[in-house]
Amino acid sequence: MLINIMIRKIKCFFKKAFSNTFYYAVRYRMFGSNLFVGVRSRVTGKGFMKLGENVTVHSDCFIATFPKNKGLIIGNNVMIGQFSRIGCKNSVIIEDNVFTGPNVFIADYNHNYSNINIPILEQDDVVYTKGVVIRRDTWIGTNVSIIGNVNIGKHCVIGANSVVTHNIPDYSVAVGCPARVIKRYDFNQNKWVKVR
Ligand SMILES: CC(C)(COP(=O)(O)OP(=O)(O)OC[C@H]1O[C@@H](n2cnc3c(N)ncnc32)[C@H](O)[C@@H]1OP(=O)(O)O)[C@@H](O)C(=O)NCCC(=O)NCCS
8 A cells, every 4th residue: 555655745746847848948948958847846938948968957946938038048957956047037147056045036127116107017127238147167146136237256156045046156155135256266265255
């Protein structure tokens, strides 16, 4: 009895995982091998999207691109944590070996609130011209939001619960809201040093 239930659950898991991957294989042809999209996640939209090799999008994520944009480009060996959301109305680039914790929000646009006579819901979005770039080997912690024209450098760490609205240079640890650099890698001393 218990074995039957377990077999059914295992079958169900593989069915969902396989059909998901198959769907993306048909829907988006521009991705490498080993794309894994977890259950209840959606990778969707009519904008340009290019995914590299070994991309994992954990469960319950929502990744959307919109038309007329430069698009979303995700490199190789990228992992997007559970419950994350990426909205791309212009350009979002996530380079190789980037991985994020759960509940990360990345957007290259904001809702417009400038006109007080029109509900915010009905105003056109503010789309940022440069968009978001997360350079290679970077780790984005849990609950991080990255919004606007933001370039996060190579091999950075963004601490849990940070809100990144400005550029972060290569080899930095940044934390807080707004995120500020608290450590930099010192290539003379070959170690991470605190930034005052
Ligand atoms: C950013 C992080 C990696 C820093 O680790 P660390 O290098 O060991 O940093 P330290 O513990 O030396 O902290 C340095 C200072 O930053 C503060 N700090 C560390 N992380 C912080 C954060 N997320 N937000 C605000 N401040 C933070 C510390 O309190 C400390 O402050 P102090 O100098 O006034 O005492 C870690 O704190 C973090 O946020 N990790 C993310 C964990 C996560 O989300 N995991 C998900 C799994 S993928």
